[in-house]
Amino acid sequence: MTLPPLSRYLPILDWGRRYDRSSFTGDMVAAVIVTIMLIPQSLAYALLAGMPPEAGIYASIAPILLYAIFGTSRALAVGPVAVVSLMTAAAVGNIAESGTAGYVAAALTLAFLSGAMLLALGLFRLGFLANFLSHPVIAGFITASGILIAASQLRHILGIQGEGHTLLEIVGSLLAHLDEINLITVGLGVSATAFLFWVRKGLKPFLRLLGLGPRMADIGAKTGPVLAIIATTLAVWAFDLGERGVAIVGEVPQSLPPLTLPSFSPSLVSQLLVPALLISIIGFVESISVAQTLAAKKRQRIDPDQELIGLGAANMGAAFSGGFPVTGGFSRSVVNYDAGAETPAAGAFTALGLALAALFLTPLIHYLPKATLAATIIVAVLSLVDFSILKRAWRFSRADFAAVSATIGLTLLFGVEVGVTAGVVTSILVHLYKTSRPHMAVVGRVPGTEHFRNVLRHEVETQPHVLSLRVDESLYFPNARYLEDQLSAYAADKPELTDVVLMFPAVNEIDLSALESLEAINTRLHDAGIRLHLSEVKGPVMDRLKRSHFLDELTGEVFLSQHEAACRLAKAGRDGPRTVRRSARASSSVQ
Template sequence: MPRTLSRYLPILDWGRRYDRSALTNDMIAAVIVTIMLIPQSLAYALLAGLPPEAGIYASIAPILLYAIFGTSRALAVGPVAVVSLLTASAVGQVAEQGTAGYAVAALTLAGLSGAFLVLLGVFRLGFLANFLSHPVIAGFITASGILIATSQLKHILGVEAHGHTLIEMVGSLLSHLGGINPITLVIGVAATAFLFWVRRGLKPLLRRMGAGPLAADIATKAGPVAAVVVTTLAVWAFGLADRGVAVVGSVPQALPPLTMPGLSPDLVRQLLIPAILISVIGFVESISVAQTLAAKKRQRIDPDQELIGLGAANLGAAFTGGYPVTGGFARSVVNFDAGAETPAAGAFTAAGLAIAAVALTPLVYYLPNATLAATIVVAVLSLVDLSILQKTWSYSRADFAAVAATILLTLTMGVEIGVASGVILSVLLHLWTTSRPHVAEVGLVPGTHHFRNIDRHDVHTDPRVLTLRIDESLYFVNARFLEDLVQDRVTEGCEVQHVVLMCSAVNAIDYSALESLEAVNHRLADMNVGLHLSEVKGPVMDRLKTTHFLDQLNGRVFLSQYDAWTALAQRPDRADAAE
């Protein structure tokens, strides 16, 4: 019982070994991540179309709940750019931004996402996320980064622009160029340039000036905070809010409130599919980061428990004024590099954000939206990786097609259609690829017991024995392909008297493939040609033994291909001589 309880509550495992050294390291990491997370939380709430406090609320209870249920020692949970974009896209279709219905829909989306993730975790269905291939994820994140950066240009330019696709956004921006606010433009461009310089140039500069690694790292991570402070003071001191500079405005000075997601059947129906997409994408992003960081310290991540941890975090967001969250790549890396040893670092981060929500929110009244937009642009452009197109083109045209289609459809049709199309295309390409499996005719490598492709190696063959190595499991998609291949190869009047199917790479045979094998067996029997199997794996043989196929087989089942060659070749002594 205790072991089962600690599996579902990992805090009971690492909490027993918590000591002063871990406390110190977790506190230091929490300070650094909190400094980084305050402006990010405000910015990502803006991206999601929600009030700025929603970003802070989404970073308190979710972090605490993940610390209890999650298994990663370094994963930093909270709002992230891609999930914020997906939230804006999904909620924007059911409610108007700025209304109470919009906020309720965001809570509902978080609740549905959390419930779905917990459900997957309890029933150990994390493997479903594998339907999102890495090329599709890479293409989607790249396209999302472009969309996010483009969507923030309106705040940097100080204009009103709308749209969910790249074409709509660019068209709207171009039509509003005459309304650019020069002061907002200066603030936005200066903040963007400063943040890019901080990310790439500040740390090396501080190191050259003699600063220690930790101090240089903290100063670099505090770059967005410096941009927030300077631009906020400038707007306040010069009264720029009265000259058209859009600011954050009043933010409630309070801890996260208790909220209730909408339970309307119509609202749930409209948000269910987007919630599933957000859950899967968020989980894939989160688990990849968690496993990467855990491997560096030889720690173990339980994917199914991660589903429960992320699900609990999203449920927490739904009931405390937030919106969907997941593990962020940048924050998690910062957390890891800062020395976080346990999930308690996240709990300390939540405490720091709670203090900020109570004591610091009045200070962001004059914070310009352009600065938050600059923070988002700098953060998401690091996600854009168009080199994935060249890499997949060189390696696999099928993967290239999936990436290109995902990027193109995400940019032109919207994020939900883009990722859904990428998943569907990946599945279809997989089915198409496996429908034409690689089947090689093999022969004996001289001096060995090994068999290789006759087109690639100098091997011994026998015109009476045709050996085909099947390099794919046999199922309904490719069953007829094998049937047609054998029929085309064994024609009337040919010398072949034995056909051997080398099954070393066959992990499964479904019922459709079994029927095709039976058809091949009957056809070859009518031609007085034997059908033999070799190197059949145990689970496959166990399944075949439950049928009548082996009883009706017009041949034998050999333990190894060499046994088949020795028994069936016209001159087996030739094989012996080759040894």
């Protein structure tokens, strides 16, 4: 059988065969801990996405199971995450009012489209497209998103109305409704936020003081949100704060995830295509980096194209079970890993735990104040906000700095979709610009040697009637015409020129566009009375050139080495070698 083994597309076949009791114990412990952590997180991200609270739990069940079957990471935990939830709210909020059936339906369609795109990218092995979102752009985008998310949750802390997808809209809306402020809600929200901040910083040392081991203390600290939820829910219930204007979660259906069917209305699909693509890319990029970081610790292997399939299946699952777009989350995956998860079965057990929660725990969260969920979100996302990327980028390169600051600024001013699109477009344009101008160097001989170096960096000898140009890049269509332009310019500027040598030691490939450019260069130089030579052509490139008529038409020769070219083209007596002296940097660089 020459097909790839089925286990490549179904990694479960690989790890499932070797599953044993010790893996089971590790997975089970991890699942219990992650389940406890995921309940508040799922509810909170559902709120952020504008969905009913139970949708957050549903979005964690089927996706986790499907990822366990198709994904390659042993520890990745899939479900709603902050940035993707914010992007969902931005995309679906343009189409329907939050809280309506149309809103929920559009979120299902968005999850379906995102799942379909991820699957398609995976099946066609197009995961490389995500590479075009550069690291600084992602960092800037996540920082700006964190600010937007935190700002958007302030209204729940203040107990007022509010909306908007850009920083100005959100702040403006908060100010407009400031008179509706509910002081009890503020009290609950601020206490919960303060408590959760303390949990992040202070609970772990406190648990260590109580005698817990470092790992348990770490895990215990992650249960802080559950404590906040229990305490505030009890407070609302005991003092009947719901009647006094505190917004609560309210009735939550007690059921397993429902079977849902996304809408395929053409107008809805066409409106959601671009958001779905952006969500897919951002989700994939976040998820793969978490997966690779965790896999490295155990020398496990992540297959990026199979990850796309895993995430695609997870989103499809969300679409058909009442969820919304999901991806691999950082904090839940780290907790899963630290708690000892050994295989994706931990995810399956987590799904089971969440299903039980959906069946039996939902009545208990009736009195849960939304302010607590908002506090959970704010504390979680503020850890994503990191402006140090600006400083790093500034110090490292101005181009990267421009990309980061544009992404941050545009995301805050115009929302996530404009921000991330601008980031991608900027990155690709900068990339196209750079590759369309490959590095080329006019070279001359280092006196007394057979070496040829850049005339701008070294003291070398050149001959006025010979131009030797080293091309430091493969030649293909984005840069082929640049070579034409450069040689036209040299030919026009140097009337004494009779020979051009293109030195190809770094040319690994030539495509048909570059071949045609070389033919055009050959003809044009011939018309200008100049011969064209090549030197140091690699074997595969030579093979390819032989498949065309270029070598027959070449007006000059193909030299094995640049030294040979220089010797043969030297016109003894006419004008001897001329030494070009520049402020040659005594650089230690390997040229």
